[in-house]
Amino acid sequence: MSALAEITDKVASFGLTFLVHAAFALVFFALGRIRWWLSTLALLWAVLGIYLLWAELLSPRFGETLLSELGWSGVVGQHLAIATPQLAAVGASYLLHRRDQRRRRIGDGECPACGYPVAGSRCPECGRRTP
């Protein structure tokens, strides 16, 4: 009985895992507002979280019991709870970066697609219409 209680403490619930990783994803998203690529640190965080999960699942002492208790659906759920917030942080940072870049280029009289200076209605570099 005490061994079972010890094992259930090993892996957090889906909700708690998601909340913790969502909190870190917000930090990585905030970093991504400074430089969008800083948000990619979230991917390293997700890899670390998945590595630690598998370190528990493959441990000779608890792994088998843990897997039987979680089930494969629980394992997949833990992966989703770890990776989804981090992927959302990187994706949102990149999309906001692209939006800001496009606005800045239009404001500076540059092609929003390639950044080449444009005077007319078409970019002389890539041929796209400019707003």
Ligand SMILES: [Zn+2]
């Ligand atoms: Zn262009």
